Amino acid sequence: MGIIRKTESVGALLNEFKNGSNAISAITLVKRLESKFNKTTVYRVLDKLEDDGVLHSFMGDKGIKWYAKCDGCSKSEHVDLHPHFQCVACGKIDCVAVDVTIPKIPNREITASQILIQGTCEGCTSK
């Protein structure tokens, strides 16, 4: 069950994702907003925004949950099968629009894939 009411917390979270295609970890959002909202609320609103197809989530390298704005997702269908890129130097993750072809695997039916590409981002390479 997604968002039903337009509350302050929903606005605040959407605002965090307003600009940029960067992903933000759940725990980062909890910390950023902890003066205004309880962490339970943050986790719950993130959950609902994902249900609604507004955000999508995925697991980062250290077992923590990240969220990013959906592009072309709807309540009924999440098309966020794009890879994510994590800079091993600064830790930032963003969505990348490249297509990665997953080959068929004998005797398996593939329905989804989680691809985390790791390396160094532009800012960190030049340092």
Add this chain to the structure above:
Amino acid sequence: MGIIRKTESVGALLNEFKNGSNAISAITLVKRLESKFNKTTVYRVLDKLEDDGVLHSFMGDKGIKWYAKCDGCSKSEHVDLHPHFQCVACGKIDCVAVDVTIPKIPNREITASQILIQGTCEGCTSK
């Protein structure tokens, strides 16, 4: 720093990975061996076996750590950049030997990739 002594715990853990290319989650190993070894020991030995290139680890879907036997890894170089397949029905994960080509991304230097392919395995499809 990898394994230095051949202790009972090392033997027990290696034994768990003896047959099959299946991955086993750290927490599963902790539970399987909890009558014989402390969980701290299990986590530490897994760590060392990874250092030695005997096992490799990766993150599963729910933020938990999985281990599998390395194939062609050494202490100095882990070549375990192969994808893993997780059955969404039974939860089992194994290493798959397919090659997935990660395209170059502008302004990023790619050093590694974590690919988790999800779907249904043979056993679960036929049910």
Add this chain to the structure above:
DNA sequence: TTTATATTTGCAACTTAGTTGCATTTATAT
């Protein structure tokens, strides 16, 4: 074979990320 010593182990306590139950508050339709 004994001894010295560094490695390994167990234990308890801790950490981090996230979840749950429940009472209170609040947005929205009537």
Add this chain to the structure above:
DNA sequence: ATATAAATGCAACTAAGTTGCAAATATAAA
């Protein structure tokens, strides 16, 4: 204006994994 379902805050909890330290043990040296 009010009823009511949804949203929130709080505290307590869970699950996976980590840390510090004292005790035990594998291995090399004598």
